[in-house]
Amino acid sequence: MADDKALTPRSEDFSAWYNEVVLRAELADYSPVRGSMVIRPWGYAIWENMQRALDDMFKATGHENAYFPLLIPMSFIEREKEHVEGFKPELAVVTHAGGKELEEHLVIRPTSETVIYSMYAKWVQSYRDLPVLMNQWANVMRWELRTRLFLRTSEFLWQEGHTAHATEAEAEEETLLILDIYRRFMEEWIAMPPVTGLKSESERFAGAVRTYGLEAMMQDRKALQAGTSHMLGQNFSRQFGLTFQSEEGQEEYAWNTSWGVSTRLIGGLVMSHGDDRGIVVPPKLAPAQVVMLPIFRSDDDREAVFGACNRVAGALSEAGVRVRLDDRTHLSPGARFWEWERKGVPFRVEIGPKDLEKGQVVVARRVHGEGEDRKMFLPESEAIGRMPGLLDELQAHLLETARTRRERDSVRGGVESVEALGEALDDGAGFVYTGWSGDPAVEERVKEVTKATLRVIPSEEFRSGSAPERCLGGEPSKMEVVWARAY
């Protein structure tokens, strides 16, 4: 696993860099089944940390976890018209089981609205049974021909929340609550600050009334749709008979929302913070925040060095730091150094015989700001005492860096035609804010000419100070929108 070969630099070929770094950080690997991936322990541990954090946020806002079936009858998928149009081309179909052809073919869930609302219809009778606030952590399948690890695979892991409410207003409130949870999670945990907003009609979820999205800017300035929250209206409740008796005694259809984020977030993490040495994992998500590296040549040194490493590891662990001791003495210090650089562990603490003599330990930063030293030589107790603060500082630094980069690479104002948009993007713009008339024909033309798409109609906090007057198509503008080339 020791692998000192340099990565393709990001500046040379970002896409090649991404594929290499995902493999060499041992986040994931290609599987024997085309389009599926294997998530390796380092990648899965990051996912577990994401899950834990999000799950806590969902539960703190009254959501419960449940589990619904993997297989969905084809007739269910077909019931909501837009839904089936959107998903049919991507379905994987089980035609045979138990040695026989099935009477009705079953699809592997591409998303679970249909089966979940059919169950809610069974459980909900009265307004007193509402709201229903459930989430499931599950695998889903959307057949893809052109796949990329984490970003686009046929099978992926995600959470999907599904709620039912008595009123439209409550459903809208839920949709926005989740949008806010996602935004906070991406900022506070992944240090990946998204721009949030409404999706245009052409980009919304198949079956939704409104889709809100979170768009993060990667280092190559492309947008990554990092999560979505859908207001489904009564589209599914009508198809699945999800009704309730209102407080006034009337039979009414419930209002639904659904929302999800997936293992794609790991791809976002990689493309937000990685550098030419490897990935960088934000401290709050790092499976190991500190790696202890004992360094010695002779067996005489070994005991003293290991003793010090164990002592420091124990003290860090007691201070709430996730620490791992790398005791693979068959690997050279250099090989181990490179492995943890690739894997993006925030800090290494190295201890060798000379350090013991000097009464110090070496604290090496995975990321150092300008003017910061890569290595710090600190007395043991100081290294231990400062570590929680160093981790917090790094977490904040990564967020600040990503936010600064996002705004640096955003163009607000001055782009007033499709051609000008293309030029701005070719000149290195990431997110371009312009006016829009609301006409889908403009979206079509932008796509053809520039390969960019309308990412969001930004939420108020992300809008530019002065509203643009003109749409790219020349008409008067009705709203400000964000364009970008996207993953």
Add this chain to the structure above:
Amino acid sequence: MADDKALTPRSEDFSAWYNEVVLRAELADYSPVRGSMVIRPWGYAIWENMQRALDDMFKATGHENAYFPLLIPMSFIEREKEHVEGFKPELAVVTHAGGKELEEHLVIRPTSETVIYSMYAKWVQSYRDLPVLMNQWANVMRWELRTRLFLRTSEFLWQEGHTAHATEAEAEEETLLILDIYRRFMEEWIAMPPVTGLKSESERFAGAVRTYGLEAMMQDRKALQAGTSHMLGQNFSRQFGLTFQSEEGQEEYAWNTSWGVSTRLIGGLVMSHGDDRGIVVPPKLAPAQVVMLPIFRSDDDREAVFGACNRVAGALSEAGVRVRLDDRTHLSPGARFWEWERKGVPFRVEIGPKDLEKGQVVVARRVHGEGEDRKMFLPESEAIGRMPGLLDELQAHLLETARTRRERDSVRGGVESVEALGEALDDGAGFVYTGWSGDPAVEERVKEVTKATLRVIPSEEFRSGSAPERCLGGEPSKMEVVWARAY
């Protein structure tokens, strides 16, 4: 959801009781797809607590989580001869995806040995890369025609561990380590003490060299196979080219183990502890260990009662107790009482205006031992202070009760023919310990005559004091074995 209709008593029809109690405790529900189930929030929260506890035990012994693909090429399943014979009749097959027929059909994993060892073959080069100790939490599919919620469904949730080792001895050690982790988990968390041991050849996992199993006795005296740990030898490593260079520089095949427990454990929990009022959840696994029930008639009382409930709930929570406040004032106290009885919450704390006057709270036990009062009237501070101890006592009581029941319903010695075994079982024996010659023909005949199967060749600690001399077939006995009718 208020549902005061009594359950079918266990003594009358255990099977009907089981189906009713699973539905009415809202653990699970039938889904629109035949053979699949929906795990509802109360059931899923129990599963999450099981997962957390087991996952901690796996990680404490050096295992890491990963995730492997849902779909497996048919040719992979077919590679290990016994494996395909065992699983082929139960496969669900994806023949079409992305709108086309697939060149090679894919099966939904019934278990993941094949795809996982094909990946290990890619990752392992040298003895230094061993052992590989991975686990995944996943859904699997084994097509079933006769299904029962949690006990036998086409799709179920489980964990599957897969390890690779340099030597046979290490693999055997791992198999037994996991067997021990499972036993401890079932005893300490589910309060469901299993008998452990080796499976006979006819009952072992398709592709294994040796299968160890854990058999728990349900209240109807039937055995539930609650978990298995397999020593796979080199069967899979040979088929998938999982080799490594040994310390001596030779190319060798790795030794594998695999092991799993599933949501079936929830069925075991239900059938171990449930009574005619509902399920009983052991405190360590209970999503809520205490439910607070405010009781009042007038709005005047409301504030004082809620104030006291919130105060007690806060204090219990600080003491590390999982507590839930049931504030559904539209339901009568009786309806809420029955709901929590059904759902098996260990303790209720009820507070009404009269209790406030008397300076007391009512602590009601879900389960009370002989001579114990169902309700205790305690000063608030005493109720809070004693609660952690009460939960521990209940946990211990459930284990002790289950162990006593298991041994009471086990017959050791004196059964020396197939006919006598049938009579013992008909007379109410659960586990019957007898001698066995090792001849599979005896197993066949036992099954035909008595419907019982050989559950395990018990581990030393479960063997009877004196070894039986005769096999049920009349031959000299080679080992002691346990027979039971099983789920």
